[in-house]
Structures are given as structure tokens and as C-alpha cells.
Amino acid sequence: MKTPRYLPVLLATFLTLTSLGNVGFAADNTLAIVVSRDTAKAIKTKHLTRRMLRKIYRRQQLLWKNGDRVHALNLRATDPLRAAFTQSLFNQSVEQMATYWNERYFDGVSPPHVVDSQEAVLRFVTRIPGAIGYIAACRVDDRVEVLMTLPIDTPQTSLACR
């Protein structure tokens, strides 16, 4: 049987469209863990593991390898991106994490700093050496370096990308 001439074109078009769709889908379901370019150079770290990120966001790791202080950033407790981040990293809700912070507070340890928006995360990490935050992958720009991406189950970042 002879293959129709237009079949390769159709196939190519289909593959292109589906791959574009996949890129969009991935960005909508991914958080980027970012630091400033200067911080990335200073801390000599190009990649974080999930375990390291957990320690940073539990404030069990307070120093980078070079001895600089880690300044972890959270979005507000009501921000859906914060809920998605907490669920993905700790498998817990923001409210469940409050119990953990109560116990740490008893030892004088405060939770990560809180900022209002993803733009505030970008500004803060650019301004403060050692700062680290999370934003929707689609919001990454040339001010920051991505140390890790974190998949999330719910498409919360699709709202955060608009």
C-alpha cells in the first residue's frame, strides 16, 4: 500500500503541536528553586537535592557550603503556590507544618522569611546574598539561577504564570 504524501507533514505537525503542549504543561506544574547568580557562584552549588531543600526549609541547614547564611523564603500561608510547595516537599499541609514550627520556636528557631509575591521572591534573592526561594518555572528570568525544579501535583502554577 502506498503511503499518502501528506502523511509525514501531518505527523510532523502533530508531533510539534503535542511537544509544545507538553512544554506548556510541564511549566505549569513545576516550581523552580532559585538563587541569584551571585549567590550561585558564591555558594559553589549548581544543584540541590530534595533532602537538602527539606533541611533548608526546616531550617536545619542554616549555612551554605562556603559558610554564608541561608535565607529561605516562603510565600504567604494563604498562597496556593506555598501550599503546593509544602505538599510536594514535605507531603504535609501548611497547617500541619505549623506544629513543627511550634516546636522549633520553643528552641528559638523561626520559620523561613515570608514575602508577598513571586516578584518579591525574585527581588529578595537578587538583593540578599544567600537567599533562596521558589517561583513558578514560567517566572524564571535572567536575574536568577535555578538550582532545582520541583514537580507539583496540582496546576497551581498555571494561575501563578498569568
Added chain:
Amino acid sequence: MRIDVKTLYPLRTKIPLSVCMASFHSLAFLIFVTAQFAPTVSQAAGDPPYRLGRGLALGNTGITIGGYASAKYKDPANQPWKAEISDLSLFVSWDSGRRWQAFSEMEIGEAVTLDRDNISTNEAVFELERTYLDWLGINGVNLRFGKFLTPVGHWNQVHADPLVWTISRPLTTRAGFANHSTGVMLFGDRDFGEGQLDFQLYLDDSADLDPKKDKRSPPLELGAFDNAVGARAVYHSPDNRWQIGLSAVDFKANHLADRWTIGGLDFLWKHRGFELSAEVVARFDCGNEWSAFLQGVAPVARHWYLVDRYEEFNQLGFDGHVVTNTLGLVFSPLPPLRFKFEYVNGNDVKGLSEDGFSASAAVLF
């Protein structure tokens, strides 16, 4: 050597309330003066200066002040009722922004008591619960110098009323060892398989370093260590739902003639509001002396939890075999706030268990 509970009561040191208040005022003044500087990282981030249960951050000093308070009503079996502001505790923490951190907890215990006949501040006791300086190492190994909570079991290190589920404290968590140590501690964490291992190694020399050592110890504590060497390791599961801890400490306590070695095993599991915990403490160096409890927590409605605890105490420093059942109901509308109601029923031996009804309100501020 055994200790009669009654002999411990007179050991509480009473410091006049005026002295306590002067200390608080001096501290507040110092904090106010040091707070008058430029913005900190916290302020740059837009952190609110005060959050309930997270304290008040002061300027660029790196200082945060907070604390907790609790009020209790007790109606013990065969004794008159009593109400008290039982703990008024102030935390002051300091973070250098680099490798040094400090923490201090000062407490006025039984600040105000009320019974059928009068209201009084006579039982107020000022305590320096903890004061330490931490040096942070890069590889998860840190050093602590000062007075800290003795790392035996889980409860003793998180014993504040707003953090625990019951008003009464298990004997297991206070009877067989001094609740505070003064000296140096190496602590940190290590990756362990897929989970995490936290460790604490410490040397205590309270006899030389803590001149006001536990003379004001509450009843049922051994009093301060003279000296001690101890360790604790806790394994956290990869999903952080459960942890298991091992503790050991060899010590000479100031009320004991001979040296003791005790060991502890503790377990904690948490999931979706349910919680199961247990602790066992036993003497290694002497026959059948041990204490253990098992406690369960279950959510029964939004913000409401049912708590049940069974404890057996067998001779650990005090004569007697005590079996205690504690049934409680806890309302926690916000994470830093707990209202508790409980009934304790045990074979009360020499006042070792506080049988009867009690209620409390506790808040981290």
C-alpha cells in the same frame, strides 16, 4: 538511695516577684535600646514584626522575643481545688546572621495562685530555664554552650504546655533524670539511608557551672546533675511521619549517693491529626527500676482531639509502683493555642500521680 517526695518541696528557691519584674524590665529596656537600628533581612523580606506563636522580631538586632503562658484549674481527688497562672515564660533568641545564635528562657512559675480562701503570689518562682550559645558548623555539626534541656526522650525537650497534649506530665519524662544540663553539647544531623539521624552528645558539669542549680526543682525531679555524660540519637523516617529515639546518660545527681546510668527509648508517629507516642526510661545499673508510657491522640471534630495515656512507673528514683490512666479532650483552634480538659485516674502512691480533674489554657505568644 531513694527520695521522699516531701523532702524536695522545701528545696524550691523563692525569689521575690519584685526582683523578677525588675529583671524583666531591665531586659525589655535593653532590647528596646538595641532595637533602634536599620532594617534586617527579616524586614527586607516583609516579615510582620509580630506573629502569634512566632514572637516579636526587634529591628536589626537579630533578637526575637516571645514565650508562652498557661493557666490551670486543678480539682484533685481528696484535696481542695486550686487555680493558677502556672507558667509565664519569656524567650529571648538572638541570631548573629552568621555562625552564632543564642537563646534564653526565663520563667515565672505559679505566678498567681487562687484557692478557696485567697489569691496570692507567694508561690511565684523565678527560674532560668535555659540559656545557651550555639556555634553553627557547616556540615550539620554544631556546638552548644550553656544550660539546656536534658536530651532524654522527646517530651522533656518540648515540654511547654502549648506543645503537649496533656496538662499532667508523665513521670517517665521527669523522674529518672535531671531535666536540665549545663555544659557543652555537640549536636546535628546526618543522612541515614533515606531518612535522617539527629544526634546530641553532651557533657554536664552543673556542680561547677550552675551555682543556682535545681534547688528550685519541682517535686519529682532528681534535682540537678552534679556531672553527667550523655547522648541521644533520633531516626526520622523519610516521610517524616515517625521517629524513634535512643537516649543514654551516666550521671551523679546532687541528691543521690551513687552514680546512675539510665537509658531511654522513645517513639513518635503522626499522620493526619492522629498521633501515637511512647517513652521508656530504665536504669541500666540497677535491677527493676523503670518507667514507661503510651499515649494516643485522635481528632474527633474540627480542632478537637481526644487523648489517652497509660503509664506505669516502677521505682525510678522514688519508692512506689504507680499505674496511671489519663483521659483528655483538647481544643486547639489555632496551632499556638490549646485548651485542655483531663481526668487522671491512678493508684496514687505518695502523691506521685495527680488524680482528679483539671483544665488549662496555654498559648505560645
